[in-house]
Amino acid sequence: PPRPSQESHDNDTKAPLPKGVVLDKDGKPCRTCTSVASWRALTRQATQSSSTPKTDSPTQSTTIATPVTASKSTPQPSEIPSDCPPDVEQLGRSTWTLLHTMAATYPEKASTEHQEDMQGFLKFFSKLYPCWVCADDFRAWMAHPSGRNQPKLGGRKEFGWWMCEAHNEVNRKLGKKEFDCRLWEERWRTGWKD
Numbered sequence: 501p502p503r504p505s506q507e508s509h510d511n512d513t514k515a516p517l518p519k520g521v522v523l524d525k526d527g528k529p530c531r532t533c534t535s536v537a538s539w540r541a542l543t544r545q546a547t548q549s550s551s552t553p554k555t556d557s558p559t560q561s562t563t564i565a566t567p568v569t570a571s572k573s574t575p576q577p578s579e580i581p582s583d584c585p586p587d588v589e590q591l592g593r594s595t596w597t598l599l600h601t602m603a604a605t606y607p608e609k610a611s612t613e614h615q616e617d618m619q620g621f622l623k624f625f626s627k628l629y630p631c632w633v634c635a636d637d638f639r640a641w642m643a644h645p646s647g648r649n650q651p652k653l654g655g656r657k658e659f660g661w662w663m664c665e666a667h668n669e670v671n672r673k674l675g676k677k678e679f680d681c682r683l684w685e686e687r688w689r690t691g692w693k694d
């Protein structure tokens with residue numbers, strides 16, 4: 501199986517990659533798969549190691565899928581400049597906004613064509629999402645052999661609930677609190693009841 505490469509990014513070094521840094525399929529650090537906190541640790545490490553001599557070890561082009569977990573040292577969104585490329589968390593928040601809003605504006609009863617369009621969207625989304633480890637896990641969850649996680653596309657209520665469950669699957673993986681799916685419509689469509 502592929503082994504974590506410690507020598508496959510631009511700043512070749514023998515030091516292990518900081519926790520949470522995920523490499524892309526070309527062996528370079530994947531910014532959209534990594535939190536700002538881990539990215540900063542990586543750039544700090546690169547700065548430190550640039551003053552030490554590099555080795556002649558051959559480079560490998562392997563991929564590491566270090567679990568991406570929420571970190572206590574993660575900077576608050578307000579600490580991250582708004583005009584920087586997104587990290588895994590900012591990308592995630594924006595994407596969940598899009599996905600839940602798509603559910604919130606989904607027809608109460610969807611036509612066959614609408615259902616097919618959404619099926620196609622989810623199929624390509626789960627292949628093309630820019631955090632590849634997130635995409636791989638999301639695709640695997642949807643394709644559970646029992647069929648129980650297949651998108652429920654008949655109408656808004658069932659699709660919104662399904663999206664909430666999909667999001668909760670990621671919340672669980674990251675050790676975050678689960679969201680009460682009975683409240684998804686208030687959160688994403690109608691606004692909170694007084």
Ligand code: FAD
Binds near residue numbers: 634635664678684
């Ligand atoms: P988010 O989880 O982004 O949620 C945004 C808001 O949605 C919350 O404030 C809450 O109001 C609401 N909410 C929360 N849960 C639910 C729910 N179940 N239903 C409805 N509304 C809800 N990050 C990783 O580090 N590793 C991964 O493998 C990973 N996989 C992802 C896969 C997908 C498909 C997506 C879209 C994102 C993924 N992310 C992953 C990003 C991750 O889910 C979060 O977006 C990110 O960690 C920021 O989290 P947050 O706590 O700010 O809130």
